Amino acid sequence: MYNVDAYLKSLTSNAVKLSKKVQDGIVENTRDLRFENQAHFLDTNEDKMREIRKNLDSRYEKEKLDGLKRLIAMISKGRDVSEFFPDVVKNVASNSLEVRKLVYIYILRYAEQEQDLALLSINTFQKDLSDKNQLIRAMALRVMSGIRVPVISPIVMLGIKKCVTDLSPYVRKIAAHAIPKCYQLDPAQKDALIDIISTMLGDNSTFTIGSVLMAFNQVCPDRLDLIHPQYRKLCKMLVDMDEWGQITAMDLLLRYSRTQFLNPIGKSTAQPAPRAKKEKSVVKSFYSDDDSDVSHHSSDSESDSSEEENNSVDPDLAYLLKCALPLLQSRNSQVVLSVAKLYMHLAPAEDSYKIGRPLVRLLRTHREIQYVVLNNIVAIASQRPYIFDQFYQHFFVRSTDPVFIRNLKLDILTLIATESNITFILRELQEYVKSSNKGFVTQAIEAIGHCASNIPEMAESCLGGLLKLSYSKSDSVAAQSVVAIRRLLQQRPGDSVFMITQLTKALDEISEPLARANIFWLVGQYSSQLPTVAPDVLRKAAKSFTAESESSKLQILTLGGKLVALEGTASKTVSLLFQYVLNMARYDLDYGVRDRARFLRALVYGKQKVASVTVDQDSDENDHENGQQESDSTEQDPQIDEGGFEYSEKELNLSDHIKAILLSEKAAPVQENPSHGREQYKVGSMSLVLNRVVAGYEALPEWPKVQPDPSVRRLAATMEAPGYMNDRTGFGSDSAYAKSRQGQDSGAAGGKGRYDGQAGAYRGAETLDKFLESSDEETSSDEEDDSEEESSDEEEASDEDEEEMSEEESGSGEEDDDDEDEENEEEASSSEEEAILPPKRANGRRG
């Protein structure tokens, strides 16, 4: 009875206590309900600031949190709140994780300024490094290494060493991240850090390895010798790493490969076989300037792309390329671009078409990403246009595309134009001319010109299109097309007569000065082929001379000069017309025009003729003297380089050379793509996008001239096998899981995976085969496991057995021992793994 009473009593008192506690809690926290959102912390008046200190000293967690949140708000607004450092540091050992997290953020931000006070917190971190919870251990190391106080670098070092051997891959990942931070803190630790890195490179967790490679790239990018033993493992793990790790790894492997393998590109660049397309469309040849396309067609049937067996490529390099290939399907656009980088800089040209489609796919994403992709495509297409020529439709401009995207797309279209797609591209370009954006119209017309000069076969239709455009009502369109025509005609003198005649017909309707000037120049330059048209143009020009623009006037003068030079003084009309023009020019407002007129007069008529010219000649004669020296430099068309005319110093009478001076062959302008030069940079780099070297850019190493010893990697495969032993994780990935499976199968695998052939010539290659084989086994066991359709998988597995059999014959007997060792080790390691794998996952995957 008593017992029950006492029990009831205690119960009630407890209940009272509980209700009181809850009530307190509610009272204390109702404030928070009102302030559900955190925006009020952004309020920064002085009262609130004073309150912060009070809050931080409070014994209620809630108030501490309030104070801290307010501080974080200040930091994020860029305000200096370092004065609170002592108050904040006190809370570093708080029981509440939430409080601590905010304290960490604060400490990381201000530790550099308050070094002495920051040291107070170190003790807590060191203690936390032994916490049971992996997140707390990781956080402690992260904050500790993030505090930029050089004094503590030995402590950070100890922390890293401790965490490197942690069981949790997350903590090890954080440890790897701490390495470059420690290096920055105290560069003297470099050697010790490299030791740690080289140990960590043996880590088999896909979760950790990416960060280790990042540390490697930061601290000792040149110690590629550390990579030898890990190379094949890294290739194999590539597909399972997290996306950022994949990026880092590919960066490293690219550099590695450029120093360790012979150039496989060089052998095949000269004649890259066009890809054999399995689908509907015709085989497209890649565009090339110098030789006929037909020759390429013959080879395509053999170039079956999907097979990795290419004799000219080092098997290790081929393995890397094969491992990277699936990553083209990553959702991370940088991963895709990194694979493209590998293929561009490492793969034989005939393999590189594989990157085309995935890169084009990226055009569906955000415009910033499009921008980078397009820049890279420009660079790639300028070297290997055949990668993209079938995707031309994807580079068609949409009315909603931003300016920078449009221009890049135009560049690409001109680069990838081939005979088979040019009609579509041309039609599309002519569509763009209708745009209301002037700059874009100009670009589009230029693009048509580029296409024509790239593909001589198509030049005619391009010219036709341009000619149509030159009649356009829009002045700028007309002007641009005339300019483009002029450039083209210079490259293809054969077409000129007809085109120029056409242009002169349009002269009455074209009012744009630039266009008119260009037509006058053209007529003058090709006047020898236009015996009737040219004088007529001069006649018209003389009539309208006063109304012309300055640049047209200069060109009219030149035209006159050329005509006279051509016909001598035989034709009275021409000579009279020219003199008329000269006289008009003499009183022109513009001194440039007046000078040109004097110069031409002196040049054409020379001393003996001067008398017959009715105007006063004093000034002209002076100019004549000067003119001699200047004759080279003052030539008419500013856009065109003057051909090399040599005049003899003794012979002062320039009029003997007048033809050579005025009518010399002008070199055709070289059309330089604005994006020219990009291809020299690494694919994907900032320097490529900006087309200039950005600080910190490192060019790719040149291929080695002599094959470096390939056995270094092979050595590794056997020596590093114990690496499997220290795999503690089995981090949820395909291969890690597969390895555990392999343990179970190893009895069976041991039977079939035996090598008893002769020692081959290529040891490196053989061991790679073996390595590949072991990974094949893994995949096959993986398949068996995952799928319910046992029958089909068994078939596959047996197929693979057969393959192995054939390889066995070429295998080496001496390898036998090694091989068995490896298996034993693997067996051992996998059994250990199983113990550590979370039981649920291991079971489930098996079932």
Added chain:
Amino acid sequence: MIESLFVLSPTGKVIIEKHWHELIPRRVVDFFNDQVSKAMAEGEDVTREDVLPIIASPKYQLINVYRDGLTYLSPVTKEVDPMMVFEFLHRIPDIMQEYFGQVSETVIKENFVTVYQLLEEMMDDGFPLTTEPNSLKEIVPAPNILNKVVNTLGATTSVSTRKMPHGMSNLPWRKAGVKYNSNEIFFDIVEEIDAIVDSTGKAVSCEAHGTIQTNSRLSGMPDLTLSFVNPRLVDDCSFHQSVRFNKWESDKVLSFVPPDGHFRLMSYRVNLPSQQNLPIQVKPSINIGANGAKFDITVSLRNTEGKPVENVVLTLPLHKSTTTLTAQCNVGQYMFDPVGKILRWDVGKVVPRERAPVLSGSFGFGSASSEAAANAGYNIGVEFLINSHSLSGLKVDVLKLFNESYKPYKGVRTMTKAGRYQVRA
């Protein structure tokens, strides 16, 4: 290395700044704002979207992402792969979307402590650390109703211990210890048509892109295998991190352990054989005179398997000199925005074998610049949506679940939408 981040409001003010490496002074933001306004002053039709994503300043390369009115600005000093920076910068609003349901200046201000913690976790000393939403949610709790109530009831200590009972799971993309009473998984197959159609109705370029959006609400560590009836239709795909590449290569099935919640399982491309496949045809005719133009636009259905096309919207940006517009339509309603010079026609639902919607009318140019206006080309943007229709015909065959014993509820929906669909007049 990504050193710093400034998130700027639409007016160019700093909402939040975060420095992962060394402090970069705020001056850089002023410089950036100057450059933006300079670029936008260059022409009247230059918008914020036309500003270059990488602007060079004497000391920094200003990498910026403009999204939903906010600018994510990251100044970098050294060579870095710009694509990685963009990819990372875009992840930030993605994650915020995941956490808060929407992204805006107010949302960031309301949740800035959470945002700040997220930024802290996503990046470590300039290198991306944890960017998977599922992993992040274990470290930084999302502000859901439950959290708020629990916090308000003063259970802080218990909550914080509860927050990390499992630690990280074995898969970076999946939380450990997920538990649902009813296990369900939904797949949305959404296909978008990108097309440029010329005035005769011929497709200049045309293709369809599909995505499979997944909402997974499954307990434990389910291991799924999704197979299709006709996987060969799928071409050039990209996958979520969880999908095993080699299984797809060998068997054309998607084998994966799904993340918890919403995610994009896969995106793919369908090459369309010809224009036959376009479900909708828009026929514009615009006759331009000296001072104005007469136009009519007809919408007709072609190949929708008898399904109605919904949410049809046509937008026609007119020349800047356009001043007046009169029009009439037999279906839906139209609107002319005299400032932006955009004609927008909300057609609504179009049912097969009914009267084809027509919009006809005329517009006039102002006094000046009618010359240029007369030569301008016109482009009509088209939006539409067809429910339970897949352009490619891709069909899910079976979804198998391993590793867990329950039978989940499975749902698949298909939908075809207009992507970047443009008709030239």
